[in-house]
Amino acid sequence: MLKVTGMCKSFGALQALNQVDVTVRKGDIHGIIGPNGSGKTTFFNCVTGLLKADTGAIELDGLDITSTDPTSISRLGIKRTFQAGKLVPTLTVLENVMAGINDNVGAASMDTFLRLPFIPSKRETEIELRAREILKLVGMADAANRWANDLVWTERQLVQIARALVSDPKLLLLDEPASGMGLKEMEKVEEIINDIRKKGITVVVVSHDVRMLMNLSDKVTVFNFGKKIAEGTPEEIRHDPLVQEAYLGAE
Numbered sequence: 001m002l003k004v005t006g007m008c009k010s011f012g013a014l015q016a017l018n019q020v021d022v023t024v025r026k027g028d029i030h031g032i033i034g035p036n037g038s039g040k041t042t043f044f045n046c047v048t049g050l051l052k053a054d055t056g057a058i059e060l061d062g063l064d065i066t067s068t069d070p071t072s073i074s075r076l077g078i079k080r081t082f083q084a085g086k087l088v089p090t091l092t093v094l095e096n097v098m099a100g101i102n103d104n105v106g107a108a109s110m111d112t113f114l115r116l117p118f119i120p121s122k123r124e125t126e127i128e129l130r131a132r133e134i135l136k137l138v139g140m141a142d143a144a145n146r147w148a149n150d151l152v153w154t155e156r157q158l159v160q161i162a163r164a165l166v167s168d169p170k171l172l173l174l175d176e177p178a179s180g181m182g183l184k185e186m187e188k189v190e191e192i193i194n195d196i197r198k199k200g201i202t203v204v205v206v207s208h209d210v211r212m213l214m215n216l217s218d219k220v221t222v223f224n225f226g227k228k229i230a231e232g233t234p235e236e237i238r239h240d241p242l243v244q245e246a247y248l249g250a251e
Helices: 040-047 070-076 094-100 105-114 122-137 151-163 181-197 210-216 233-240 239-247
Strands: 002-011 014-024 030-032 055-060 077-082 173-174 202-207 219-224 226-232
Touching: 002 105, 002 210, 014 040, 014 219, 030 040, 030 181, 030 210, 040 055, 040 173, 040 202, 055 122, 070 077, 070 202, 077 151, 094 122, 094 151, 094 219, 122 151, 122 181, 151 173, 151 181, 181 202, 181 210, 210 233, 219 233, 219 239, 226 239
Parallel strands: 030 202, 030 219, 077 173, 173 202
Antiparallel strands: 002 014, 002 055, 219 226
């Protein structure tokens, strides 16, 4: 589904990513772990086009998207969430999720032109129904009419996931989806991610929480100081000496 080879990204003297290779198999939950500052979010930003990698290649389903702009990447089927829990505070939960659909301007304009005044267009009605369906999936159906500004942290993260899912992506990138959550809330997020995979969506989860990703992932990639230091099944990663050193320190 996703193949990244030789990705490098520097910010001045700081080497955020250094010759990173990652391959994500279709249908997997793929975990990316590493200490804070190891390059995980920078990797997501380069894959989604928010940042341009200095070197390297990115392929989605065999298609080279290395130089593709973020909007086009989104329309090709890559959706993501942000660690900061970004929502539009002046919109309702339902409206925030509906905003995850980015129809092209021509189609949207024609649909608006053909509708009667004060009556939602056919496409708008379809999007609303889809948004309500996804809110149900993440357990936020009852919050559809609440203002985003009134949500607590956990709720904001769930709405972010719903907004990323509403357009039925091929590949979903989740950046620290359980950040700041307690154990019970984290288990709920794990359950939602497993449900997403059952719908045929490939998922990449970035986290510094080893326990969560070991529970979830089919395959795990470990970053440290911008480099990939290990990759394998959760069981292989648990016993990798470089991973133990990165998290526990050298003896």
